[in-house]
Amino acid sequence: MKLKRVAVYCGSANGSDPIFLAEAKALGRAIADAGLGLVYGGASVGLMGAVADTALAGGAEVIGVLPEILSGSEIAHRGLTRLEMVPTMHERKARMVKLADAFLMLPGGYGTLDEMMExxxxxxxxxxxxxxxxxxxxxxxxxxxxxxxxxxxxxFLKAENRLLLEVAGSAEEAVRIAVAVDGE
Incomplete structure (x- = not known):
């Protein structure tokens, strides 16, 4: 399988430290520079919007998947390559899994943690x-x-399963890891 798209899980807020926003933008650039597409939660705000906007500016395909419960909250990103509306959060996660070939996680809250753990x-x-x-x-x-x-x-967790979640210190490193793992 050739890596085509990566899903990014991250916050719909910017966080309290400017480095979080800077890293989200760096991830959008790294995705575009690697010739990859982005799949994410479909919002125009927070780290989510920053990753999407930067990837779009770099020429990447960006697909947002937004549950209907959030469609009326005016957070939907209207400038994406494609915005898919799904009925539920569960369907959002399933659709993102289907569309993506790798999963990258930036800082976030409950939603990010939920998606990552799942x-x-x-x-x-x-x-x-x-x-x-x-x-x-x-x-x-x-x-x-x-x-x-x-x-x-x-x-409660086998050592080999602990390694299923790889850790990167930067956005660029995360994209390199995803591409390298995919190429094995």
Missing amino acids: IVTWKQLRLHTKPCVLINTANYWDGLLAFLDRAVEAG
Whole structure:
């Protein structure tokens, strides 16, 4: 399988540190520079909007998948290559999985964490074999990574399954990892 599109999970807010927004823009650039398409949650705001806008500016195909519950909230990005409306959050996640060949995660809140955990769990269950790469911007995810290591120590997570979630220090590194894993 050749890597064509990456899904990005991230916040619909910019966060409190300007580095989060800068890294989202860097990810959009890295995706476009690698000749990849972007699949994401379809919003025009926060890190989501920044990744999409920067990828679009770089000439990338950008597909947004937005659940109908959010369609009236005026956050839908109207400048995408394609905006798909789906009935539910569950269908949004399933559609993004179908469209993407790899999954990259930037900082975010509950929604980002939910999407990340689900996609890594699906990989653990062998429902897919696509790369899953966490971008640990400004050590944002250190607490989660420590928790996962503790889950291994406590016997709730196998060491080999802990490795299903790869970690990158930057957007560019995350794209390189996804491309390299895909090429194996």
